[in-house]
Amino acid sequence: LAKTTQPISMDSYEGQEVNITCSHNNIATNDYITWYQQFPSQGPRFIIQGYKTKVTNEVASLFIPADRKSSTLSLPRVSLSDTAVYYCLVGGSSARQLTFGSGTQLTVLP
């Protein structure tokens, strides 16, 4: 199973762009990269998914270099409500493969 490594925590200020990088050196050819957000006492919420290059949706962008051994979640102009744990996952060819690590605790300060 592909493993991921991401920072334990990050701090940012309101209005800034936040980039959270995840490394996944053993990613397999058919693995996708997915990011989730989780607030306390809630289930995780899907943010974005990609395979290569760049993916953008209404809440975030996902940058994936050609070797796919890392990925960067970019959150534009964060607000206090973006304070949450962000999980990077790789996998997708089976339910068992989708493995959550410990995530990155993002704290947005006023």
Added chain:
Amino acid sequence: DTGVSQNPRHKITKRGQNVTFRCDPISEHNRLYWYRQTLGQGPEFLTYFQNEAQLEKSRLLSDRFSAERPKGSFSTLEIQRTEQGDSAMYLCASSLPGTTSYNEQFFGPGTRLTVL
């Protein structure tokens, strides 16, 4: 609300008792997953259903744990002879059929179990 629902939201039980949790997925989702999450950790995969068939199980799912999904709709997760180590948040998720839909799961609010 058309999201994933879980009941109860909280459950306190004494060691040795049996507990059962229910999950109602989003109606058009045929895939259903159970996870367990302890404080400070990400969710751990427990089991997966496609319709009524239980297709994958984690080795974390000991013989005290059993899950069902009769008729491919709601699902139940039962823990027999609970132990204090079973205290955790139990999360249910569902997703649409499709090649990459394992990745885009919709989670419920969870059931927090406390075993005294």
